[in-house]
Amino acid sequence: MAGTQDKKRANLRDVAKAAEVSVATVSRVLNAPDAVSPKTRERVEAAIRTLRFVPSAAARAINSGRTRFVGALVPTLDNAIFARFLAALEKTLGAHQLSLVVATTETDPGIEATKAKGLIDIGAEGLIVTGVSHSAEFHALIERTMLPTISTSYYDAASQMPTIGYDNAAAAQIALTHLAELGHRRIAVVHGPARGNDRTQARLSGLRALDLGLELSRFETEISLRGGSAVVEDIFADNPRPDAILCLSDVVALGALFGLQGRGIAAPNDVSLMGIDDLPSSAVAVPALTTVHLPVTRMGKRAAEALARWVAHQEAPGSERLPASLVKRASTAKRMAPR
Amino acid sequence: MAGTQDKKRANLRDVAKAAEVSVATVSRVLNAPDAVSPKTRERVEAAIRTLRFVPSAAARAINSGRTRFVGALVPTLDNAIFARFLAALEKTLGAHQLSLVVATTETDPGIEATKAKGLIDIGAEGLIVTGVSHSAEFHALIERTMLPTISTSYYDAASQMPTIGYDNAAAAQIALTHLAELGHRRIAVVHGPARGNDRTQARLSGLRALDLGLELSRFETEISLRGGSAVVEDIFADNPRPDAILCLSDVVALGALFGLQGRGIAAPNDVSLMGIDDLPSSAVAVPALTTVHLPVTRMGKRAAEALARWVAHQEAPGSERLPASLVKRASTAKRMAPR
DNA sequence: CAGGTTGATGTAACTAGTTACATGTGTCAA
DNA sequence: TTGACACATGTAACTAGTTACATCAACCTG
Numbered sequence: 001m002a003g004t005q006d007k008k009r010a011n012l013r014d015v016a017k018a019a020e021v022s023v024a025t026v027s028r029v030l031n032a033p034d035a036v037s038p039k040t041r042e043r044v045e046a047a048i049r050t051l052r053f054v055p056s057a058a059a060r061a062i063n064s065g066r067t068r069f070v071g072a073l074v075p076t077l078d079n080a081i082f083a084r085f086l087a088a089l090e091k092t093l094g095a096h097q098l099s100l101v102v103a104t105t106e107t108d109p110g111i112e113a114t115k116a117k118g119l120i121d122i123g124a125e126g127l128i129v130t131g132v133s134h135s136a137e138f139h140a141l142i143e144r145t146m147l148p149t150i151s152t153s154y155y156d157a158a159s160q161m162p163t164i165g166y167d168n169a170a171a172a173q174i175a176l177t178h179l180a181e182l183g184h185r186r187i188a189v190v191h192g193p194a195r196g197n198d199r200t201q202a203r204l205s206g207l208r209a210l211d212l213g214l215e216l217s218r219f220e221t222e223i224s225l226r227g228g229s230a231v232v233e234d235i236f237a238d239n240p241r242p243d244a245i246l247c248l249s250d251v252v253a254l255g256a257l258f259g260l261q262g263r264g265i266a267a268p269n270d271v272s273l274m275g276i277d278d279l280p281s282s283a284v285a286v287p288a289l290t291t292v293h294l295p296v297t298r299m300g301k302r303a304a305e306a307l308a309r310w311v312a313h314q315e316a317p318g319s320e321r322l323p324a325s326l327v328k329r330a331s332t333a334k335r336m337a338p339r
Numbered sequence: 340m341a342g343t344q345d346k347k348r349a350n351l352r353d354v355a356k357a358a359e360v361s362v363a364t365v366s367r368v369l370n371a372p373d374a375v376s377p378k379t380r381e382r383v384e385a386a387i388r389t390l391r392f393v394p395s396a397a398a399r400a401i402n403s404g405r406t407r408f409v410g411a412l413v414p415t416l417d418n419a420i421f422a423r424f425l426a427a428l429e430k431t432l433g434a435h436q437l438s439l440v441v442a443t444t445e446t447d448p449g450i451e452a453t454k455a456k457g458l459i460d461i462g463a464e465g466l467i468v469t470g471v472s473h474s475a476e477f478h479a480l481i482e483r484t485m486l487p488t489i490s491t492s493y494y495d496a497a498s499q500m501p502t503i504g505y506d507n508a509a510a511a512q513i514a515l516t517h518l519a520e521l522g523h524r525r526i527a528v529v530h531g532p533a534r535g536n537d538r539t540q541a542r543l544s545g546l547r548a549l550d551l552g553l554e555l556s557r558f559e560t561e562i563s564l565r566g567g568s569a570v571v572e573d574i575f576a577d578n579p580r581p582d583a584i585l586c587l588s589d590v591v592a593l594g595a596l597f598g599l600q601g602r603g604i605a606a607p608n609d610v611s612l613m614g615i616d617d618l619p620s621s622a623v624a625v626p627a628l629t630t631v632h633l634p635v636t637r638m639g640k641r642a643a644e645a646l647a648r649w650v651a652h653q654e655a656p657g658s659e660r661l662p663a664s665l666v667k668r669a670s671t672a673k674r675m676a677p678r
Numbered sequence: 679c680a681g682g683t684t685g686a687t688g689t690a691a692c693t694a695g696t697t698a699c700a701t702g703t704g705t706c707a708a
Numbered sequence: 709t710t711g712a713c714a715c716a717t718g719t720a721a722c723t724a725g726t727t728a729c730a731t732c733a734a735c736c737t738g
Contacts, residue, residue: 011723011724011725012724012725012726013724013725021687021688022687022688022689023688023689023724023725023726024687024688024689024690024726024727025686025687025688027725027726027727028686028687030725031726035685035686035687036686036687037685037686037687040686040687049483052483052484052485054459054483054484055724055725056401056462056723056724056725057400057406057459057460057461057462058397058398058400058401058406058462058723058724058725059397059401059693059723059724059725059726060724060725060726061396061397061400061462061725062395062397062398062401062693062694062695062723062724062725062726063692063693063724063725063726063727064693064726065693067396067397067461067462068460068461069408069440069461071438076426077416077422077423077425077426077429078419078422078423078426078619080417080419080422083416083417083419083422084416084417086416086441087415087416087417087443090416090441090442090443091443094442094454094457097457099410099440099442099457099458099461100440100441100442101408101438101439101440101441102425102429102439102440102441103429103433103438103439104426104429104430115433118433118436118438119438120393120396121396121407122396122406122407122408122438123395123396123397123400123406144388144391144393145391145393146391224619225619225620225623226619226622226623229623254620255623258623258624258625261625262625280417280563280564280565281564281593283565284564284565284568284594284597285597286597286600286601350693350694350695351694351695351696352694352695360717360718361717361718361719362694362695362696362718362719363696363697363717363718363719363720364716364717364718366695366696366697367716367717369695370696374715374716374717375716375717376715376716376717379716379717394694394695395693395694395695397693397694397695398693398694398695398696398723399694399695399696400695401693401694401695401696401723401724401725402694402695402696402697402722402723403696403723404723
């Protein structure tokens with residue numbers, strides 16, 4: 001009933017008409033206000049306001065060839081390690097005027113490929129993925145579209161895609177070596193599902209490759225506090241009691257700590273316990289958790305910088321290995337009890 | 340040196356030329372393959388492959404008027420409550436063919452407004468924000484662009500924006516009532532920075548509004564495990580020892596649990612401890628944490644559905660209040676020690 | 679006062695798709 | 709045999725911006 005206006009979104013031409021100028025002038029008011037005389041500028045700005053004109057991002061993107069966002073594919077948001085990684089990504093990308101679209105894969109290569117397709121369909125300028133092994137469709141997709149894509153959490157100089165991550169095998173070895181040096185011989189290794197997870201696989205094969213004369217037993221569980229807590233029961237079921245528990249991720253180690261507390265088993269007096277990741281919670285837990293620090297925040301920063309440079313200047317980055325280091329805290333100690 | 344091709348990305352016209360068909364036919368192969376004869380279709384598909392043609396998302400968006408992504412503004416990714424919320428959002432939006440762009444605000448209204456602007460600039464079809472109070476610029480931006488925007492984590496039927504969340508005051512009252520019923524009188528209330536955080540403010544005023552004849556003392560700390568752990572020292576510094584500690588978020592409560600453990604104070608025997616949120620970790624902790632369940636996953640789902648409907652069919656949703664409920668676990672108990 | 683420069687603005691051709699409408703061919707029934 | 713219709717395809721006009729180039733007036737310099 002308002003008589004005039006409404007209908008739908010105003011465009012540049014509508015504004016130009018209302019302000020009695022050309023479309024070029026309106027565009028200038030938006031992108032180079034100094035090139036327009038104050039009088040005209042004001043008239044155009046008034047028209048913009050009254051028409052509630054909002055420039056179309058798509059129309060801009062079509063001209064610039066840039067959508068100003070990239071996608072990240074991570075297994076889950078429920079593990080703090082990925083949440084922290086995304087936080088770092090988002091922060092650094094923001095400094096390069098890039099936004100971050102988040103997609104979770106649930107560690108399913110099929111879902112990963114589907115979501116990657118979706119990200120490309122909406123115009124992602126680049127992708128950040130977790131790990132180096134993916135489905136054939138995924139690899140074909142990246143190859144076909146030549147989309148800038150960086151693998152993370154896994155360093156592999158031989159990969160076609162640039163990788164920015166750590167040496168997972170070495171990280172696991174650091175942990176195991178620490179336990180061995182403390183005199184532990186019988187060690188329970190707790191890990192998440194290895195299938196489809198190259199990081200876990202690399203950590204496990206790192207352990208296998210290290211011959212320290214230890215007696216390792218493996219326990220697979222869900223990567224969550226609950227999974228870590230529940231696995232304690234299995235570990236202490238019938239098997240000979242281990243000297244130490246090595247969890248291949250900190251969430252699981254934290255869960256295991258709770259599991260031990262629930263059964264009245266004390267770390268490190270009864271068993272040493274350690275993880276890999278170094279989450280903030282690990283430092284706060286009681287006892288504070290010995291772990292291997294993986295620089296996720298740094299990784300997010302480096303990956304974001306590399307991708308930003310890649311999409312802006314077509315400079316494909318090289319792979320980068322980030323250091324993993326032992327963080328000794330209170331949950332591990334020298335073996336005291338006699339065998 | 341390859342002689343032909345290269346230079347830059349192929350477009351529809353290039354493909355049409357190569358396949359010796361019109362642009363319309365190429366477009367049909369992409370969007371309605373059945374409308375094209377198999378022979379022609381194959382020819383076009385071959386051209387698409389050899390030219391590595393990838394349709395421009397921007398050009399599509401300009402025609403459809405849809406970019407197929409929305410933005411979410413959350414304070415941080417470091418608190419599991421928001422990570423879980425985003426996970427639910429992403430999942431449900433995905434079912435509606437919408438992607439999720441994540442932006443963190445660090446609880447700073449200025450950053451929030453800037454990032455909201457950024458999301459609009461790249462073409463977000465809608466926004467999901469945390470809380471109802473925002474900067475003037477933010478409100479002006481939403482008003483001006485008329486962008487579908489939903490507030491979450493805070494139910495307020497009177498808000499201009501639709502809100503999908505819980506009654507924060509009531510949630511805090513549920514917690515306090517529980518502690519009162521257990522016979523606790525002296526209660527330490529631990530909360531994050533209230534400034535700029537309407538959820539915290541609402542919870543605090545909920546507590547103030549409830550007159551149960553209790554003796555409340557307030558402690559402000561950082562919303563993190565570290566913050567929760569550190570605040571324990573303040574609580575037990577000079578003040579009379581409290582009967583119970585009520586943390587207005589579970590991360591802080593978890594941190595406080597560690598803080599207590601570190602000082603050899605047992606929950607619930609020495610003090611009852613409870614939180615609000617109901618994170619997965621709260622159920623696994625030892626003792627398991629009594630808390631008030633806030634349905635974040637449900638909230639994410641409902642917000643995503645409402646926004647998806649809004650952007651697709653211009654149906655603005657109404658506000659929705661989600662129930663908060665007490666979850667009694669092991670960290671709270673009847674006051675035993677005589678006063 | 680002619681000629682050059684600067685500044686402000688407009689025209690129209692781009693960017694890369696979609697799609698309404700027109701056209702042409704082939705099949706089938708009357 | 710011819711009209712009716714389906715099917716396949718093409719033409720050109722859309723979508724909403726940016727921008728190279730042209731134009732014109734005003735100002736300054738020689």
